Amino acid sequence: MKVIRTISGLRQELNSLKQTRKDGGSVGLVPTMGFLHAGHASLMTRAREMSDTVVLSIFVNPIQFGPGEDYETYPRDEERDLALAERHGIDIVFIPTVQEMYPKQVKTKIVVSELTSLLCGASRPGHFDGVTTVVSKLINIIKPNRAFFGLKDAQQVAVLQQMVTDLNLDVEIIPCPIIREKDGLALSSRNVYLSQEERTQALILSRSLNDVREAMNCGKATTAAEARLMLNEIIHSAPLAVIEYAEVLSFPELSRVEDDTLLVDLQGQVIMALAVKFGKTRLIDNLLFTPKEVLSLV
Incomplete structure (x- = not known):
């Protein structure tokens, strides 16, 4: 498993892997904000089953957090995350800094209308604009064949599928079931x-x-x-x-x-x-x- 922290380093590694395989092989992306749990593990397992190369991204994305939300205090544990990723056969873990992902003020965002005007979109204005923007960046950087998302945030899945369809992005969004504790609480x-x-x-x-x-x-x-x-x-x-x-x-x-x-x-x-x-x-x-x-x- 390789840990890569720069976009250029990630692209170089993926290009190298592509050259070693005649057909290029398939790439699966599991985007996360880290502090991984069994729900993320299920995404990694599914991606491993369906992909030749699996890239796990860990990035707490500031532009999807609103004022007063928990960006600064969002739980982080890189050492634990890396151990879990290795146990689940991840090939590459991409852990960029905010400066790496957003070297300048963000002036371009991906906005999906209607689907983001209710539920979490109504109570967290701009949240899904941040999600679609960072996911589109990851797709452009990594060029995966498939990207794996949990259905606990079903609105997010619907929004991303709409984005992929509307923009003709060459990636398939794979929805994965909610993973729960034994007593029924959805993992988060x-x-x-x-x-x-x-x-x-x-x-x-x-x-x-x-x-x-x-x-x-x-x-x-x-x-x-x-x-x-x-x-x-x-x-x-x-x-x-x-x-x-x-x-x-x-x-x-x-x-x-x-x-x-x-x-x-x-x-x-x-x-x-x-x-x-x-x-x-x-x-x-x-x-x-x-x-x-x-x-x-x-």
């Missing part, structure tokens, strides 16, 4: 911020999603309004939970499903998406499903 680098009581109460997120899905199975939540109401009621039963949103949307279009819509009438996938604060820690979670499959059990 920010989970370390939670106090013991906050972490206990945060289990209400996965519980609410599963309970609403079960209610659909039993015919007790057949409209979008019923699903939203039940999500909110269950989450509010945790005293420390402060709901930012609890929504029902089509996926990947991210169009709001009208209240009186019968979910069984919807085509394609639907997402129940949550963002909830416990103390100062903001957590997201979601459940993707096909209504006809769920409601056919009624």
